[in-house]
Amino acid sequence: MHDDRRLIEERVERVLRERIRPAVHRAVAPFGIEVWHAPGEPVPVAEALAADYAPAAPGDLWGPPWGTSWFRFTGRVPDSGGRLEAVIDLGFDTNMPGFQAEGLAYRPDGTPVKGLSPRNSYLPVAACGGRPGEELVFYVEAAANPVILGHDQFVPTALGRLETAGREPLYRLRSAGIAERDETVAALVADIEVLDGLARQLAAHEPRRQTVLRALERALDRLDLRDVPGSADAARKELADVLASPAHASAHRLSAIGHAHIDSAWLWPLRETVRKVARTAANVTALMDERPEFKFAMSQAQQWAWLRDHHPKIFERVKEKVRAGQFLPVGGMWVESDTNMPGGEAMARQFSHGKRFFLDELGVETQEVWLPDSFGYSAALPQLIALSGSQYFLTQKISWNQTNKFPHHTFAWEGIDGTRMFTHFPPIDTYNSELTAPELAHATRNYAEHGRGTRSLVPFGYGDGGGGPTREMLDRAARTADLEGSPRVAIETPAAFFAAAQAEYPNAPVWAGELYLEFHRGTYTSQARTKQGNRRSEHLLREAELWAATAALRTGLAYPYEDLDRIWKKVLLNQFHDILPGSSIAWVHREAERTYAEIAAELEEIIDRAVTALAGDGGGTELVFNAAPHARGGAPALGAAPRTAPDGGAVRAEAADGGTVLDNGLVRVTVDERGLITSLRDLRADREVVAPGAAANLLQLHPDLPNRWDAWDVDSFYRNTVTDLTGADEVALVRTDPDAAEVRVVRSFGSSRVEQLLRLRAGSPNLEIDTEVDWHESETFLKAAFPLDIHTDRSTSEIQFGHVHRPAHTNTSWDAARFEICAHRFLHVGEPDYGVALVNATSYGHDVTRHPREGGGTTTTVRLSLLRAPRFPDPETDQGRHSFRHALVPGAAIADAVTEGYRINLPERTAPGTAPVAPLVAVDNDAAIVEAVKLADDRSGDVVVRLYESRGARATATITPSFPTTAIQETDLLERPTAPTALTTATPEGATLSLRPFQVVTLRFGREG
Incomplete structure (x- = not known):
């Protein structure tokens, strides 16, 4: 029987490929073709429709990278009596939906019709305005998006930047014409695909498998290969009984929801995502017209806003389907953001801006937070989800773990404050399902809650501009709704799924703490300028809102509602999970850098205007404006007052052979001739901070070539090879005054240069370190190491609205997998009565390790990740100049770490004023x-x-x-x-x-x- 099975399977595969699928469409009329190549960036529809078109033909090349070509198709509609469709092949590779050329069709009046993509390349002639016997005219805006993620995804490419992508055409128009779709043949394709896939998933001993194979054999016997349309109905009848056999009573239930995961930027720029969203929404609404059972969920309020602002006609169609209960907003966030690096207030605004958009524009309060693809999930999220008024969380990404399989698919996720959120990981392990038999079988086998729960969710549809769900997927869903040997598939809303899942599993197991992704750890560091722009923008927004509100109440200065709203949305957009993590093409990150510069300039202007109004007419004395939570330098927290002298004595500095000593009465710092910190003695506690025999602020280089996903990953083996940067071009005491002392250290290595200022101020125990790097390395990881004389089994990292503890040991595989961790403004290590914090204004990646010392004692080394240099997808990642600021805080409790973390990110402002400003x-x-x-x-x-x-x-x-x-x-x-x-x-x-x-x-x- 084994050989029979293989023969039947091979026969099915060839007949489908060579005879049945080609018979779905019968060509009935060609198109006349004309083309206009837009000279630069995409143009408005009206401009394109009025352009001068030139003759074109199948076989013509079109589309330099990132270019746009407009095709005009004309032809007389035949009176065939069947369903007529325009079938357009722009030069698609059907193996890569979502990563290449795409198109959007328009009527001559500018009304959008439907998108075109590799597996969704048809247009209903009637929808294009065509009537039998009349002339049909329609246009296709074709986008020549280059293939960046090809079969070898690790090759550096110049295609990710308009200036370097070249101007040679990428695509060749293959074909375009009117065809008649044979619905019976299309149904036969679906019948055979579903049953063939089912048989391949069933075990050899199962009678059902043999029954299905024999039915397929009989169907092919009845099919006339010379007349597939004429014999398709007879073949279908041979399959009717096996398709009608119902599922087992205990069959797993799959709630299928249409989906089209569209990265708001990734291997394409933001402007292209605007068009991807429009094409997909046009596809989805067109499919809903034909299939009223079809339901589709779309997250990311930003993408809905793009539809509203750039494609209002499509947006109106979408709103009509929202009212009909078919097109469903989900997510409750402005974008599907990264959740590791955005600050607390930014995460709050992701929810407030996202949910408010859906409420204001659609009258819908979303309940599901939808983050299938972000790179790990902060333990602060459950509380924020609850505070936003939502009650469910969905992701799939944790299935990508390299080391440990997550033990649940349905569970209660507990955040740092104790809030629990009902959570689901679809066991189908994809957010781009095609509803194929192998996927459905995997979902059933993989589901961890059998015996307690009976259902899981399946997002289906081609993502990233691949067209979303297709009628073929809906055909599979219909045939597997109640099919023996298959799970039961029902198209239903996420809300219905979550309500049913929670009702049957009210006491779901609890997972406490972060959902750490054991993968993509390099995203805490890649594209340092993007990350610094985000951090600076968040804190400037804090200041702008604080001082603008204070000025509004104190002086009547108009509060800049519109400006702040607009700026927040820009910041939130750039927190998307392929922008802030540094995993997009060069175009995206260069644009982000420009955006952050514009944001900083605009916010500085808002702040300056408010501070000037609060300070009065000037004169008097210098006022210190402090936006940090706790007072310093005489200024009240969140207010302003005249500067006062710092507590403690003046800073003393001595330069001698072999090193420099800085002392302010609180700490004494020794910098040796290599520019390394060999001693940091806390005079208050009479305790040495630097581990014996070690040196702190040690810059270290590692080779960095991960096995996969260059910009995303650092793999654990990078630590096997390290180069310590101990050679110094210069070590010099460059400032000595009562307020502060500074040592400048200059190093050269490879093709790069580092200049650091080590600073000790009067009245502060903090050792401040400003680092300027001119970075020209490739596939190299730069870290700054601080070996500390601290014995601890854990580190404490700031996250949104709190902190998490992570093991500093590797007792379990779960502990060992956290070899690179994310922290916001501080990372703290400590013993019960003494701790040290490393605070920063610019970085997120860290690692913490422990080593025993000869003779006893433990060295805990805290390292800050400064720069990487991956070559894919941006071959110029992080090249050039960078500035970093961090500080070592000895004797720090958690409360001190919190305070100093805010202070290093919120430097005081000064303005001449006449009176203090009360908070x-x-x-x-x-x-x-x-x-x-x-x-x-x-x-x-x-x-x-x-x-x-x-x-x-x-x-x-x-x-x-x-x-x-x-x-x-x-x-x-x-x-x-x-x-x-x-x-x-x-x-x-x-x-x-x-x-x-x-x-x-x-x-x-x-x-x-």
């Missing part, structure tokens, strides 16, 4: 950190304050406003009143909060007028 709000407990002060988004004039408990302990805090207030309410992230969870008392004079560990609270202070 809008004051908090009496330093554990409660004010994260944002702003005016309410609804423009009521109310003041919104977001704060959180920062130490992982309970805290009681009173927050006092310095302005008249009518009421104080606790709200969700969208600034809507909610039942109090922390607010215990509220009067016009202030509010008292009882905070859980890491609890985030948003307060709204009502104001009259």
